[in-house]
Amino acid sequence: MDKSMKHDPNYYKKIIVALCLGWVAIWIYRTILTPIYPQIQASLGDVSNTQMGLVASVYFFAYTGMQIPSGALVDKFGQKKVLIPAFIVFALAAVIIGTSATIMQVYIGALLAGLSTGSYYGAAFSLSAKHTPKDKKSFANAIINSGSALGMVIGLIGASVLVGGLEIQWNYMLYMTAIIALAVTFVFILFIKQDKATVEEDGEAEDEQEAAPDVGSATNEGLFSLKQLVIYFVYFATCYGYYMIVTWLPSFLVSEKGFEQGSVGYVSALVAVAAVPGALIFTKYIDKNAHQRLPLILFLLIAAAATISLTVFAPNPIVLYIALILYGLLGKLAIDPVLITYVSDSVPGEKVARALTLFNFFGMSSSVIAPALTGYIGDVTGSQVLAFYIATILLALAALLFFLVVMLRQKKTLAN
Secondary structure, three states, X not given: OOHHHHHOOOHHHHHXXXXXXXXXXXXXXXXXXXXXXXXXHHHHOOOOHHHHHHHHHHHXXXXXXXXXXXXXXXXXXXXXXXXXXHHHHHHHHHHHHHOOOOHXXXXXHHHHHHHHHOOHHHHHHHHHHHHOOHHHHHHHHHHHHHHHHHHHHHHHHHHHHHHHHOOOOOHHHHHHHHHHHHHHHHHHHHHOOOOOHHHHHHHHHHHHHHHHHHHOOOOOOOOOOHHHHHHHHHHHHHHHHHHHHHHHHHHHHHHHHOOOHHHHHHHHHHHHHHHHHHHHHHHHHHHHOHHHHHHHHHHHHHHHHHHHHHHHHOOXXXXXXXXXXXXXXXXXXXXXXXXXXXXXXXXXXHHHHHHHHHHHHHHHHHHHHHHHHHHHHHHHHOOOHHHHHHHHHHHHHHHHHHHHHHHHHXXXXXXX
């Protein structure tokens, strides 16, 4: 345990709160635009669905591209010196979008938002991994991740009610986001300590000692072995469906299912609300039943595919609500912690960081493709149903490959 924890035994709790709030701010931004696409299009003039889909794609392109560079920045400057400037730029990006008069200015703001928030993942989870006691890490990460669900609820409902219901100008949503980002920045300043080099070295030495007993359990898999490539594709498919829903579900509900715009935020938020208990339940389960990890991943992939398809085929709102709740409970946020644990255990200790970086890179690359492709499909066909079919097919294919390449190979290995 490093010096900061010796001085303050509750330091890791402050970190958990701060990092959870960071995800809240990021996910408010990610979801606040989707319910108000029509208002933005009307404000900016002749803007197509494809152009609006590109707003999210530009953001996620920048976010994905920052994954590996942000790790180098954290290694060189420390988490605090990366997080604070990043969130200041994040607030500036929200203001740029809020003052936009053209779609190009929106793209510039989205690019800056992606670059700044793209620095968050590596800084946040390396910070929590370093300071959280070993027996509390899984639960701590589940709490931190719950910030994304809370932010999604606030963003979707807030935009739907304030803009769709109360007819407040959409620009104000971005100004509120900027204020929230700055508030979280002050939380980082107050709660997060800047580690000195000597403290980092002490912490790294202890981390190596703690990790040593687990190295022997890892298999000697290359980072681009067939099994690892399948895992990367599994995460790509998982993220594809999720970011398609996050970006376009409100619009889909209005145009394809006949919902009122003022209510779509509530309906879409069902995914986020159900995701929190799902993540906590499955994380606890897998900690106690590690031997069930592969069957659980397969089950969750099949369930995610089934619930996304049910969203399209739902004959009435009740079935649609059930489908969205089940997707939240069994979808990406439930699969995430189980897959991350599996990736960490499937490679030798010295390759874990690189494996997780590649894993997250492939997963987030789908967030670049899904929003723009879904918008394009809507423009060309007049319906986004085909996009939901694509997400379902990707998840079904991921489940099949996971079973054939990962599960069957492991059974053969154990049999030998």
